[in-house]
Amino acid sequence: MLGRIPIFWKLSAAFLFIVFLVFAADFLLERVDDLAFKGNQRIVFIIVLAVALSSGSAWFFVIRFIKRPINRLAEGMNKLAEKEFDYRLEEDDKDEFGSLASSFNDMASMLSAFLVELKKTRDYLQSVLESSADIIITVNPSGHIQTINAGAEKALGYQRLEVIGQHIEKFFADPKDRDLAIAQLEYSDDVVNYETQFLTKEGKAKDVLLTISRLRNPTGEIIGTIGISKDITEEKRLQNQLIQSQRLAAIGEVFTGIQHSLKNMLNACKGGSYMVRTGLAKDDRKMLEEGWEIVQQGIERMTDMSTDMLKYVKEWKPRFDKVDLAQVLSEIYRVIKQTAKDKGVKIRLNISRELPSLICDARMIYSAVMDIVSNALDACLWKDYGEGEVPEVSIGAYKIPDRRELVIEVKDNGCGMTEEVKANIFTPFFSTKSKAGTGLGLSITSRMINIHNGRIDVESEPDRGTVFRIALPLDTISGNQERIDGKKSPDS
Numbered sequence: 010m011l012g013r014i015p016i017f018w019k020l021s022a023a024f025l026f027i028v029f030l031v032f033a034a035d036f037l038l039e040r041v042d043d044l045a046f047k048g049n050q051r052i053v054f055i056i057v058l059a060v061a062l063s064s065g066s067a068w069f070f071v072i073r074f075i076k077r078p079i080n081r082l083a084e085g086m087n088k089l090a091e092k093e094f095d096y097r098l099e100e101d102d103k104d105e106f107g108s109l110a111s112s113f114n115d116m117a118s119m120l121s122a123f124l125v126e127l128k129k130t131r132d133y134l135q136s137v138l139e140s141s142a143d144i145i146i147t148v149n150p151s152g153h154i155q156t157i158n159a160g161a162e163k164a165l166g167y168q169r170l171e172v173i174g175q176h177i178e179k180f181f182a183d184p185k186d187r188d189l190a191i192a193q194l195e196y197s198d199d200v201v202n203y204e205t206q207f208l209t210k211e212g213k214a215k216d217v218l219l220t221i222s223r224l225r226n227p228t229g230e231i232i233g234t235i236g237i238s239k240d241i242t243e244e245k246r247l248q249n250q251l252i253q254s255q256r257l258a259a260i261g262e263v264f265t266g267i268q269h270s271l272k273n274m275l276n277a278c279k280g281g282s283y284m285v286r287t288g289l290a291k292d293d294r295k296m297l298e299e300g301w302e303i304v305q306q307g308i309e310r311m312t313d314m315s316t317d318m319l320k321y322v323k324e325w326k327p328r329f330d331k332v333d334l335a336q337v338l339s340e341i342y343r344v345i346k347q348t349a350k351d352k353g354v355k356i357r358l359n360i361s362r363e364l365p366s367l368i369c370d371a372r373m374i375y376s377a378v379m380d381i382v383s384n385a386l387d388a389c390l391w392k393d394y395g396e397g398e399v400p401e402v403s404i405g406a407y408k409i410p411d412r413r414e415l416v417i418e419v420k421d422n423g424c425g426m427t428e429e430v431k432a433n434i435f436t437p438f439f440s441t442k443s444k445a446g447t448g449l450g451l452s453i454t455s456r457m458i459n460i461h462n463g464r465i466d467v468e469s470e471p472d473r474g475t476v477f478r479i480a481l482p483l484d485t486i487s488g489n490q491e492r493i494d495g496k497k498s499p500d501s
Contacts, residue, residue, distance in 0.1 A: 086113075095121060144207070144217065144238040147224065148177045150231060164240050166210035177236075182206035182214045190221055194234075198223040207238065216242045278307035327370035327460055334367045334415060335360045337375055338404055345382055349402065354389045359405035367415055367483060369461055374417075374481075377454040378404070381419045381477045384451070388423030388475060398422075413483045422474040431469050 088096035097114045138145060144161040148154055154177055157169050165180065178184040186205040193200045200221040206214045217238040224233045284300025287293070342358040349356040367374075382404060389400035405418045426434070434451050458465050461481050469475035 142240075144236075144240065146177065146180075146236045146238075147233055148236065149233045152176050152178070154179075155233065164209070164215065165207060180207045182208050190219065191234075194221065194223060198225075204241075215240055216245045275307070278304050281305075281307060327373055329368055329370055331366045332369050332371045332374070334369075334374070334406055334417070335364050337371055338378065338406055338417070341375065341379055341382060342404060345379070345386070349386055352386055352390060352400075354386050354400040354402055356386075357401070357403040359403055361405075361407045363408070364406055364415070365408060365483060367481060369481060370457075373457040373460070377457045377479065378417055378419065380451065380454050381479075385419055385421035385423065385475070385477075388421050388425070390423075392422075392424040392472065409480075415481050415483060417479040417481070419477045420474065425471040425473050425475055426467075426469040427471055431467055434467070 095117075097117060139159045141158060142160045142163075144164050145158040146154060146161055147156045154172050154175055157167070157172060162168060172179065178187055181187050183206065186203075190200050190203045190205070193203075200219070203219045203221070205217060205219055207217050208214060218241050219236055219238045221234055221236045223231055224235055226232050281300045281303030284296050285304065286300075288295070288297030288300055338358065338360060342356065346356055382402065385402045389402065392400070394400060400422065402419070402421045405420070406415060407418075408415055455465060458479055458481070463479060463481040466478045466480070467475065468478075
């Protein structure tokens with residue numbers, strides 16, 4: 010029955026009972042003294058026994074209904090503090106202590122569920138960490154290794170117990186690389202795709218792509234860094250192998266072009282020499298002169314090809330200065346005008362009045378534009394024009410609005426090009442001039458423009474003409490380029 014009485018009434022009853030006992034004991038003790046004084050020992054004994062029984066009952070009441078439940082609750086809290094989240098209190102009471110026990114058990118169940126969920130999350134993240142083939146290392150603020158994953162053990166050959174607590178610089182082929190990477194963290198919390206080299210336990214260097222991120226606690230305080238590195242040693246090897254293969258392929262392509270061009274030129278010389286020999290044998294001066302002219306042309310073409318090859322493969326060292334582009338284009342127009350007239354081609358010069366100066370190598374720009382203009386004149390000669398149509402080439406230059414670029418434009422209404430021809434015009438030894446060309450002119454032109462950090466765009470349509478546009482930055486000079494006055498460029 011008492012188990013169903015609320016704890017408030019239990020405590021109140023216990024308090025009143027104790028107060029009653031105090032007063033009763035005081036009264037009875039007075040009676041004991043009085044009776045003892047009168048010599049009635051029997052009555053004294055009964056009174057003392059009653060006081061003892063009352064005190065014992067009060068003590069039992071307090072122990073049973075107050076102290077024991079509090080001790081049980083305290084024991085439960087200690088169990089939780091010791092991480093025994095499966096511990097539960099008996100809920101046999103229906104009073105406040107029973108409600109408190111029920112609340113305690115609910116809290117313990119919640120903590121147990123949270124613990125299980127946290128353990129699952131931890132195990133999952135640990136599994137992800139250990140399953141990663143990347144090298145994952147955490148480092149404390151002093152630069153000492155705290156953890157490494159299985160991927161790091163496999164890639165570097167160390168067991169984690171061998172390196173935990175040691176300085177991270179142990180892994181770097183060049184310790185200064187880490188200092189440089191960490192210095193970049195001053196501007197952000199991450200350094201992404203930093204290329205460096207790690208040393209394995211055997212001393213072998215591995216190329217890695219490193220990403221470093223700061224680790225912070227919930228208050229934002231830096232507690233270390235985590236580094237995730239991808240081993241790119243094999244990728245670098247394959248890349249170098251591919252580059253080498255491309256170089257060999259390019260060399261093979263060059264030699265194929267040389268062999269093809271030389272074969273054509275030698276065949277021409279062979280035909281000319283045959284005519285010379287026949288002319289001598291028959292004393293035919295006309296045939297002799299014609300044959301000798303063919304031989305000379307073959308020799309000149311081989312000489313031109315040799316010169317162009319030297320231009321193509323040599324190391325270019327341009328000399329930059331501020332150049333009046335209008336003056337350069339005007340000089341090209343002056344030189345080519347008579348040649349165009351002799352070929353029956355009308356040539357025009359169209360230059361913007363507000364054309365600014367350009368930082369460039371004037372000789373290279375002159376050569377590149379002259380080569381394109383010469384090709385434009387030839388394209389006009391290879392087309393049959395209709396009535397009222399005139400072969401025409403125009404040279405122009407203008408500035409692109411809102412951009413620091415100048416554009417040189419060479420336009421013709423000649424034979425034009427197919428898409429296949431247009432795709433190959435900058436390929437070495439590719440030529441549509443079966444006998445007269447070496448196939449290196451536009452390749453050299455392309456290199457000259459690339460040295461200026463420029464670009465060449467081509468638009469063409471068969472039998473309608475071609476437009477070459479050379480876009481050049483107004484003031485960009487590369488770091489290893491030299492001004493015409495001998496001073497280094499601003500980027501040097």
